[in-house]
Amino acid sequence: MPLATESSTRKDQSGQLAAGPSSTAASVYGSDFMVDVMKSLDLEFVFCNPGSSILGLHESITVYGGNSRPELITCMHEESAAAMANGYYKAALKPAAIMCHGTIGMQHAAMNLYNAWCDRVPLIAIFGNIIDAADRAHARDWRQSAQDPAAMVRDFTKWDDQPMSLRAFGESMMRGWKIATTPPMEPVALVVNSPLQEMVVEDPNSLVVPRYSPSIPPQGDSGAVREAARLLVQADNPVIIADRLARTPNGMRLLVELAETLNAPVIDLGGRQNMPTTHYLYQTRQGGHLIAEADVILGLEVTDFWGEINQVNRADMTFSPRIRAGTKLITISLNDLYMKSNNQDFQRYAPVDISVAGDGETTLPALIEAVKAVLGDRRKRVLAQKADHFRKMHAASFEASRQLAANGWTASPVSTARMCMELYEQIKDEDWALVSVGASEMFVSQWPHRLWAFDEHYRYLGIAGAGGVGYGLPAAVGAALANKALGRFSVSIQCDGDFMYANGALWTAAHHRVPLLTVMHNNRAYAQETMLLQGTANRRRRGVDRSGIGTAIRNPDIDYAKLAEGMGVWSAGPIESPDDLAPALAEAVRVVKSGFPALVDVVTQMR
Amino acid sequence: MNAKVMACALLILGLFGGLVAMAQEVSPSPRRGQQTFMRVGCHLCHGTNGQGSGAGSALTPNTPSPEAIASFIRTAPGRMPAYPKEVLSDGEIADIVAFLRTVPPPPSVDSIRILRILGPRK
Numbered sequence: 001m002p003l004a005t006e007s008s009t010r011k012d013q014s015g016q017l018a019a020g021p022s023s024t025a026a027s028v029y030g031s032d033f034m035v036d037v038m039k040s041l042d043l044e045f046v047f048c049n050p051g052s053s054i055l056g057l058h059e060s061i062t063v064y065g066g067n068s069r070p071e072l073i074t075c076m077h078e079e080s081a082a083a084m085a086n087g088y089y090k091a092a093l094k095p096a097a098i099m100c101h102g103t104i105g106m107q108h109a110a111m112n113l114y115n116a117w118c119d120r121v122p123l124i125a126i127f128g129n130i131i132d133a134a135d136r137a138h139a140r141d142w143r144q145s146a147q148d149p150a151a152m153v154r155d156f157t158k159w160d161d162q163p164m165s166l167r168a169f170g171e172s173m174m175r176g177w178k179i180a181t182t183p184p185m186e187p188v189a190l191v192v193n194s195p196l197q198e199m200v201v202e203d204p205n206s207l208v209v210p211r212y213s214p215s216i217p218p219q220g221d222s223g224a225v226r227e228a229a230r231l232l233v234q235a236d237n238p239v240i241i242a243d244r245l246a247r248t249p250n251g252m253r254l255l256v257e258l259a260e261t262l263n264a265p266v267i268d269l270g271g272r273q274n275m276p277t278t279h280y281l282y283q284t285r286q287g288g289h290l291i292a293e294a295d296v297i298l299g300l301e302v303t304d305f306w307g308e309i310n311q312v313n314r315a316d317m318t319f320s321p322r323i324r325a326g327t328k329l330i331t332i333s334l335n336d337l338y339m340k341s342n343n344q345d346f347q348r349y350a351p352v353d354i355s356v357a358g359d360g361e362t363t364l365p366a367l368i369e370a371v372k373a374v375l376g377d378r379r380k381r382v383l384a385q386k387a388d389h390f391r392k393m394h395a396a397s398f399e400a401s402r403q404l405a406a407n408g409w410t411a412s413p414v415s416t417a418r419m420c421m422e423l424y425e426q427i428k429d430e431d432w433a434l435v436s437v438g439a440s441e442m443f444v445s446q447w448p449h450r451l452w453a454f455d456e457h458y459r460y461l462g463i464a465g466a467g468g469v470g471y472g473l474p475a476a477v478g479a480a481l482a483n484k485a486l487g488r489f490s491v492s493i494q495c496d497g498d499f500m501y502a503n504g505a506l507w508t509a510a511h512h513r514v515p516l517l518t519v520m521h522n523n524r525a526y527a528q529e530t531m532l533l534q535g536t537a538n539r540r541r542r543g544v545d546r547s548g549i550g551t552a553i554r555n556p557d558i559d560y561a562k563l564a565e566g567m568g569v570w571s572a573g574p575i576e577s578p579d580d581l582a583p584a585l586a587e588a589v590r591v592v593k594s595g596f597p598a599l600v601d602v603v604t605q606m607r
Numbered sequence: 608m609n610a611k612v613m614a615c616a617l618l619i620l621g622l623f624g625g626l627v628a629m630a631q632e633v634s635p636s637p638r639r640g641q642q643t644f645m646r647v648g649c650h651l652c653h654g655t656n657g658q659g660s661g662a663g664s665a666l667t668p669n670t671p672s673p674e675a676i677a678s679f680i681r682t683a684p685g686r687m688p689a690y691p692k693e694v695l696s697d698g699e700i701a702d703i704v705a706f707l708r709t710v711p712p713p714p715s716v717d718s719i720r721i722l723r724i725l726g727p728r729k
Binding site: 313314315402403404405406407408409410411413415416421422424425442444445446447451527530531534535536537538539541543544545547605606607 | 646647648650651652654655656658659660661662663665667668684686688689690691693694713714715716719721722725
């Protein structure tokens with residue numbers, strides 16, 4: 001089957017690629033075929049910051065493809081593009097693509113590719129390049145090209161390729177999509193040669209878009225699953241720990257079924273919303289006590305299982321077990337099936353009794369079936385008696401948080417409890433989704449998970465996978481873009497330090513009319529680092545008076561409402577009096593419901 | 608005579624002033640306590656009113672004694688950084704406690720509509 005060859009690439013007399021439209025309006029370009037491949041995958045969005053090595057694809061997406069499925073989303077930074085694709089996946093549960101220019105765009109994108117990699121988020125990263133030196137016209141073409149560009153991101157992408165023909169591109173795109181979306185899901189990188197995009201296809205009918213065939217995720221070994229079930233049913237105090245378990249809403253449903261069958265408490269580490277916070281077996285806040293009392297612990301897609309069963313004294317790096325002697329440990333995850341060497345995301349080694357290499361969500365049906373198979377009527381009655389105990393614990397934990405939230409209710413700066421609860425009051429009757437809390441929900445003392453009703457999988461999307469800042473705002477925009485089509489109300493609690501990394505994402509939200517309510521947690525500091533620096537200074541007995549140097553974001557104070565207004569986003573604040581919160585939030589909700597982004601800047605307590 | 612009376616009066620005043628100054632030094636001061644509370648970073652985790660957060664326990668309205676606080680923070684097991692005497696003296700801890708005891712009690716949960724309608728959860 002003849003395919004277009006490089007000899008058909010249009011070049012001018014100097015040997016440079018010809019700019020502008022083809023010689024005839026009817027010509028089909030290599031990048032047009034690439035868009036056909038993208039359309040066959042129903043790729044909805046390409047998050048992009050423009051650049052010369054991706055102009056062919058850029059033009060084909062917007063003109064040949066009609067800028068619809070995929071639609072090009074204008075990003076102000078490649079790091080934002082990668083975070084938007086990250087947030088989009090977690091809300092839409094299907095991958096998006098990013099498109100970046102050469103070596104420079106790739107390096108800009110790298111941080112949030114790394115966040116995606118640590119967070120098990122699939123996305124397709126397309127990088128332009130000019131691989132043949134003969135095709136490089138300017139000095140910058142040399143600087144912005146590489147022999148092996150993907151080497152820069154290979155440590156935190158699952159697979160990469162640099163296809164040198166359109167046929168190879170079609171196969172690579174399909175393969176990349178398949179590898180990215182097969183658990184453990186991860187980003188993949190495709191380097192697309194600029195001349196390949198510009199190539200005029202002599203015989204378009206000769207190009208075939210390969211059929212996509214998804215892989216079935218791997219399930220844990222049936223014998224090991226049966227043994228795990230036996231241990232769980234026999235246990236007096238089984239505990240389930242879940243982290244990035246529920247890839248889909250079905251994962252949450254299955255976890256509830258397993259927990260109810262065993263009447264086992266669940267500690268949800270929040271990589272995804274695994275367990276409804278409203279369920280009586282959601283016992284996350286009792287985690288330490290439950291782990292200490294457990295005789296069997298089941299870890300489901302827990303990245304740092306060792307860290308859950310041990311505690312570390314950061315000051316002298318000593319550690320002690322949190323579990324009692326003889327506790328049986330079971331893990332089900334893909335951690336041992338896929339890992340890279342350089343980045344240390346694999347965490348400290350945890351010796352366990354049964355280690356099942358399989359996707360947690362995929363393995364749960366077999367585990368539930370195995371548990372039910374060995375659960376006799378007598379054992380069922382014993383387990384059923386535990387329900388009241390856990391209902392009381394759940395209610396007591398909720399009540400303790402409710403009481404604590406009243407402390408500092410009238411304080412200025414506004415307490416994080418007041419901010420979160422005033423926000424919840426405004427959105428609780430919407431089909432809301434908390435699309436981002438940045439690098440950690442600890443930064444707002446976990447008030448949402450203490451008191452909001454996270455009763456659906458989509459209500460919470462986890463955090464930046466690697467804890468890298470510059471994720472929160474763009475990830476929220478990407479997620480809100482997905483939620484727009486799904487009819488969900490997107491809200492983000494946005495830390496100020498994180499905001500300043502990638503605030504151009506607000507412009508993207510305004511430009512593309514992304515309905516997103518951003519509530520600034522403006523504590524005017526890198527608060528986490530202030531605390532840690534204070535601890536270091538105390539250990540050295542040299543005083544803490546200078547722990548604000550390099551960590552405070554003051555003098556001048558940043559006016560986030562003005563920044564937002566300057567980018568075309570409705571805004572209010574800075575709000576220092578808690579009584580001013582409700583009217584501002586109510587107005588912001590109205591703006592978002594009308595289809596636009598809004599930002600409310602709240603000057604807050606540190607935590 | 609007048610000079611002697613004046614000298615005695617000055618002596619008495621001086622002694623009294625000194626005693627007042629000494630009393631001020633040893634009496635815990637809420638104003639100083641608030642300044643110290645902010646300067647050494649207690650507010651980062653415990654909130655500007657000692658209300659507590661996910662990072663630090665509530666120090667109001669049930670404020671521990673200075674002795675209880677001192678015995679905890681000198682070694683501070685867990686996440687909290689230890690505060691040696693060189694960084695925070697016993698007198699400064701007493702000032703902080705004096706400040707925390709001036710913080711008005713929070714409104715009751717059930718007087719706050721947003722929190723009242725939430726629960727308690729069944």
